[in-house]
Structure formats: structure tokens, C-alpha cells
Amino acid sequence: MSDQASPVGAAAVQKKQTRPGPGRIIRDSILEGNTVTVTVLAIFTAFVVGGLLNAFTNTTVLHAWGNLFSDPGHAIATAWDTAVGAYIEMFEGSIFNPHTVSALFQQASFSAAIHDGYLSAVFYPLSETCVQATPLILAGLAVALPYQAGLFNIGAQSQIIGGMIFATYLGYGVSLPVVVHVVVCVIGGFVGGAFMGWLVGELKARTGAHEVIVTIMLNYVMIYLLAYLLSFPYLMQAPHSSNEISAAIAGNAHLPLLFGSHLRINAGFLVALACALAIWWLLSRTTTGFEFRSIGKNPSAARVAGMNVERTWVLVMLIAGGLAGLAGATVIQGTDFTVNFQSYGTYGIDAITVALLGLGRPLGVVLAGLLFGALHAGAPLMQAVTGTPVDMVEVLQAVIVLFVAAPPLIRAIYRLRAASAGGVGGVMSKGWNA
């Protein structure tokens, strides 16, 4: 992140100097491969790569390829249908499904249709996208914030689990009035995650133990700790259960649904957006945020300038851990209501790709979280209808991020000109000895 001169800013400067027409500016910014162009092209390219992968490995298509010479048209058509079909299902599962709209208009009365949930069905895919995006945004922030301060948080998973344990325990272990209970559980989730993050920061500041190793190890420690807690009824296992699952949290601790009982979108999504806003404010409008970024850019200069590098590391990791803990809390309180081994999923690793796609900035993280949330929301329908394994999502995520991280590659593929005023350098390396 060595050059912060954004191409948008560059275009604005150019406008002042030469006053070209607005059409010219738009054309130039596209051809010069600015951040938006590169990101869009990277996503497009990743989908092409995923489609090719799908077309060349699907078993029906492979049979058709076998008859390539006798019936080449059929082979190519099958390949196309498979690749595009999977994406159509993914789209219908995550954004918009036309069948739901036609079903809505076939109802006799509009108000009855709303009451019967036909209107909700139209918005169901979008709601699922937001539900999936909520923990991705929060965990993505938990990676992006330390990244701005020069730390690598590979341990969002451990912090998510920490938050989940606290939120779940407070959810079923205590009984509190309506609003208070939700708030207490969410704060508990923050504290649980923050503790894990603080541990990492404190160890780095005091002993020099590298945060990458400590966070990786803590991921495993927390997975087994959760397994341990869920193995005994006197710890967290649900009473009279032989499975490793906790008791369900109280109804008072559920995050309120935003648009009625048919849609799962809940207040957790608002929490995620609020956190993104708060982190943006922290990073760009406060002294603390300035310290974070200074230490991220050049720790020795920051030290010379009188900043307490060690204390800042601890603070950054504490906040980051808290954000990841919130991600865990929103999953438990918003959709799952109990904690088990499926609860933490792959959020910890996905968070890293989200943060990277978002270029470490809060707004970017929100957009990246929504994109990957959409992929996650659409994947089950894709697998159910077309048989394309959901692992396709991981492939797409990784390929998107690889392309986004290397703008010169995208520019070379699409023959874009290099950005005139420095442009985006992608994600620049800074080594890990700092």
C-alpha cells in the first residue's frame, strides 16, 4: 500500500488542469485501469476461469467431450450450459429469482400475497446475501484493521470462536429483560473475541512472538477448546444431548429480524455496517487511527515520533479481535442460536480474502463482504440444482483476490494502459520482520 494516490483523485487533479469533457474522463479512467475497472475485470475473469473449470470437470460434460468428433456442437453446447447454468442458479440464490416475481403476480390480491410471504420470497435471496455477508464484513474488518497497522491477523477464526463461546454462554446461561439481553450478548461476543486478540497483541509486544504463528496456533487451540466445552454437560453441552452442541440461546437474546419472520436478515447486518463506519472514522478521523496507519507504514519512524508501538499493537489486536468476536456473536444470535462445529465455518480464512479484495479499507471490506456473501448464499442452490460442488465458491474467491492483488496482470490481459499518476500498485509487500 505504498502509494495512496487514488486514481479518482488523480482524475480530479487532471480535470482542474486541462478541463477535458466528462466523457473523456470516464473513458480515460476505464482505459487506464483504475481500481474499479481492475476489480470488475478481475471478478469477470475469475468467473470465466470458474466457468472453464466447471465445463471441463463436470461428468456429463466429460461424456459429451468424449463424443467431440462425432458431435462437436453438442459437446460445446453442454459445456456452455453447465458453466452458465451454475452461475444462473447462483444468481437466483443470491440476488433475484424471476420465478418468485411471477408467483407474486399470479396471486389474486396483493395484500394477501404479502401476508402469505410471496413478497418476502422475492427478497429472500438478497436477505440471504446480507445474512452471509454480516460475519464476512465484521471478520474482514478484523483482518483489515491490523493490516493497516502492519499486523497480519490470520487468527480471525480463534477470535470468532471466542466471541461465539461468550455470546452463547450469556445467551442461555443468564436471563435478562428483552433489549438488555441482546446487548449484553453482543458485548459479550466483542469481549470474547477481544480477549483472544489482546492475547496475540500482548504476546507480540512483550515477548516478540510473531503474530502470524500465534494466531495460527490459537485457531487450533480454540477449535479444540470449543470441542472440549461441548463435550460435557457441566460445561456447555446441551443437557440430555449426545451431540456436541450447546443449548439454544434464549429468545430475548436473538437479534431482531429486520423485515418480518420470513426473511432471516437481522440487526447483525446493521451492526456490521455500523462497525465499518466506526472503523472508517477511527482510521481517518482520529489521532489513534493516525497512529495505527503511521505504525503500519513505518514503525521505526512512528517510534521516533514518540508513538508507543507496542501499546498500539495491543490496542489494534484488541479491537480487531473484538470485531471478529462480533462476527461470531451475530452468527449465533442472528441465525444459528446454538454453537457447534459448523458455526465458525470458513469465516476466518474468508475474512482474509474479503480484507484483501477490499484493499484494507472499510468501504471496500463492506463491498467485498457483500460480493462473497452473495457467492456463499447462492452456492447451496447451485449445488442442489446443477450438482456443481460448493467448493467452487472458494475457488472463485481465491482467483478474484489473486487478480485483484496483481493489477498489472489484469492490465496485461485486457491491454489497458498503465494508470498515469502512479495508479494502484495492488497490494504491496512489506515483509514480516517489522
Next chain:
Amino acid sequence: MTIAGNVLTDQALVNEAPVSTFRRWLAPATFVAFGLIDIFVLGGYSHKGDATFAFSQPFAKVTVPNLQLAAAATCYVCGGISIALALARAFAPLSKLMRRVTIGLVLFLLVLALLCWADAGQTTAFNIVNLLQGTLGQSIPIMLGALTGVICSRSGVINVAIEGQLLLGAFTAAIVATVTGSLWLGLVCGALAGSLVGVLLAVFAIGYRVDQVVLGVVLNTLVLGLTGYLFDGLMVPYQNTLNSPATFSAIKIPLLGDIPIIGPIFFDATIFLYLTYLALAGVQVGLFSTRWGLRTRAIGEHPIAADTVGINVIAMRYRNVIAAGLIAGVGGAYFTIGSVGAFGADMTSGEGYIALAAMIFGRYTPIGAISAALLFGFTTQLQSIMSTLNTPIQSNLLLALPYAITIIVLAGLVGKVRGPRAEGIPYIKS
């Protein structure tokens, strides 16, 4: 040139962070803590009776008599020695080598006390040979992965993608060995698969200068998704034709394999263990006694200086990263054609990250990395044996032990490990 130069001096300044008295007392304090655990936890709670240790496998040509130790007493002695070592560490001026020896001793005493506690009052003897043999087996992919990491780091490239290299190696070896029916071809292709991930790492890290830690994680996600996708889509429907490879059988080396204790541990294993010996020797000698090694260390420490004397930094980094991938690929192949046969989704389960930790632990030296990898393998194997011994510790806590010990050892005893100066910083030729 100036950019890279500035970064280097910055690193130098950062590395001289204040050394607190906290740091000085940390190692002795950790020693004392381990000693107290020996005495009060393990000694205090051990069953009455002796712990019996066996040193030979059934049907061995030469047998070694069993060793009987009074469990509680041994724990007390172990704890006493640990605390004595803590005093020595705190007050006596010890050389660097002696300081490392004390770390090794304290860990050994902790393990001995743990074993006494676990086996006290049991009717079956605790077989040390099985433990150590299993340790080497468990450690093979970690050792090979860590050696890959050492070469990459020494060349100035952080390799977090070891996990991906192992996983793709395992996948490729399984599929090639099944389709062609040749284990050797499977091994070679597994190695090449590791190298393929190395190519991606090199192109993006060296060519496009992408942040290497993040890049490694992304490559791991890519390989995880790709192998998971192909496993669900192709391997599960066509299990018999795509995913049922044979496995290498153990080769016992004549004479050496019959030596009591040492023989079955070191000289009666699959080809993978012998390849690991070769890789260790090769990397150790290569790095520290050949022209290639000198140049590799030069481009990792001070690429500008290396460039000045005519070494092509970029090309050499490409070559080293891609070639090092071969070693991790072999380590990956061990998962399938070296031990269990069929491939399973995410079957490396994070061992590549452990290998990364082992490399840093081992202070970026081949021998150190191998020792750390063996420590991991040992704790994993210890856990699997202890879970059969009816110890009162819950198995999930035992499973967490290797990782928790890593954190404690890293924070309490090792502290800040200084890597090659230019590690992770792309070289920009001016």
C-alpha cells in the same frame, strides 16, 4: 534501489526494540513453571506404582529389557532438575549453545514426567520405540514442508503456501498413482504439483510483488477449493478409477534396521523417510557449503549487494522458490501414497501452517526446522498414544496440546526470531 535500501534500514531500527527485564526473566520463569507442573500436577496426581517403558517391538531380533521407574518419585526429580536449570539460566552466564541445551532438557524432563504420570499403575508397558517411530512418520510432511520454507525464506520470499503445496501434492499423487498404477510416477507428479504452487507463488510474489503473507493464504484457499471441488465432482463418483492408489511399503535397511531401538525408528520406513534424510542433508550442505547456498543467503539478506556482485536476484529467487516446491510436493504425496492411500478433502488439515511455524521456530536453519517439526510430530503422536491409555485428560485438550505448547515455547523461550533481512520484500532493480 533507494526504496529497497530504505526498507532495509527501517527493519534494522525496528529490530532493536527495547529489551526489557521482563524478557530476561521470561525463560527462567517458564522453566520454573514447567518444574512446578512436573512436581505438583504430574507428581502429585500420579497413581501409585511404577511406570514401565518398553524399548523393543514384539518379534525384534535383539530385545532390550524394560525400564521400570517409580512414577511419582521420577516426577519430583524431573521437577527439581527443571527448577535447578531455571536458577542456572537466571544467574549463570551460559553460552548460546548451553541455553538451547537447557531448553531441550527442560522439555525432555516435562515429557518424561508426563509419561510417568500417564503410565503409572498401568499393566501395559509404554512402548518408547512405537512412540518415536510414529513421531518420525507424523513429522515427515512437516519436515519436508519446513525445508521448503527454509529455502524460500533464505531466498527472501515468505512461503505461507506450504499448506497448498502439501495439499496439491497429496491430491496429484493419489490421482496419478491410481490412473497410471505407478507409485513412482505418482510421487514424481506429486512433487511437480508442489512445484506448480511454487510457480504461482513466485510469479505473484516476485513478478507482481503481491504481499507474500496474504498471497500465501490466498493460494492455500485456491488449492483447498480446487481439490475440494475436484474431489466432490470427480473423485467421489469415480472412487475406483481415480482415487484408490496403492501405498509404498516399508523398506528395512539390512543390518542397520536390526539395531535395537535405533533400527526400527530410523531404518525401517517408507521411501519418504529416506527422502527426508536426503532433503535435510541436501539443504543443510547446499545452504552452508556451496556456492548456490552462499548466493541464496545473499539474495535473502541483502539483494542489492548480491546484485552488485553480479547475481541475478530475480531469476535466482524464481528458481529457488519453484525448486523448493518439489520438496513440499513430496511431503504432500506422503499423505496419500505414503500412508493412508485415498485422498480426502482438506486432508493436510493445517500441517503446512505447522511447517511454517516449525521453520520460524527453527530459526530458519534446516536442522532447527527439522527439530521443531519433530517436536510437533512428537506431541501429536504422544497425544494419540495417551488417548489409548485412559488418562483423565480429555482427548480434545490433548489435541490442543501441540499448539498450546508452541505458543508457550515461542512466547516464553524463543521470543523474537530474526529472519533473513530481505524476507518478504520484493526486489526492485533500479
